[in-house]
Amino acid sequence: MNARPAIAPIANAWDSFRGVAHIGHIANRRDYEEATRVADELLEMGAIREAHPSHSLFMTICDLIAAYDQRHHAMPEVRGVQVLRFLMEQHDLKQNQLPEIGRQSVVSEILAGKRNLTVEHIKNLARRFGISPAAFF
Incomplete structure (x- = not known):
């Protein structure tokens, strides 16, 4: 050398x-x-x-x-709403079954992209599903 x-x-x-x-x-x-x-x-x-x-x-x-x-093997970027949809599908949940976010109308607005998940929503969802809050960012 x-x-x-x-x-x-x-x-x-x-x-x-x-x-x-x-x-x-x-x-x-x-x-x-x-x-x-x-x-x-x-x-x-x-x-x-x-x-x-x-x-x-x-x-x-x-x-x-x-x-x-x-x-x-780059992973596509995933948004918090996509994580929420995935969790709802995996746990067979409807919009009115997410008290961690609030009323069904709030969940609907988040899923439609009219509202963002708040820090409080993310903390509550992470606790419920036993995942890191980072999954939503």
Whole structure:
């Protein structure tokens, strides 16, 4: 490797690491599968805990996996109203069965896009359905 003196130790260590771990930039499906295999093993070892000695490695691999997923399997943006519709469908709910929002007319206006979900609505819905309020943002 033809690296500058200050970078040479890092580059050499990186080459050694890649040779052992087979982890680095995820360019294809095979790289992705290897990265997820290593991440799963680290997860089983408890590396998700911040105090674990391999936590930083685990988080770095997760970041690489997330970047690959974003490039190759990007999820469409979902609005809060779409989440609400999905939850209503999954729980077979009608507009008048959401006291967390208020009257049926308020729910109707929200679903029609005439009104927005408020912070209070979101907190109440998240509590009812056991999901993160972030799902609505």
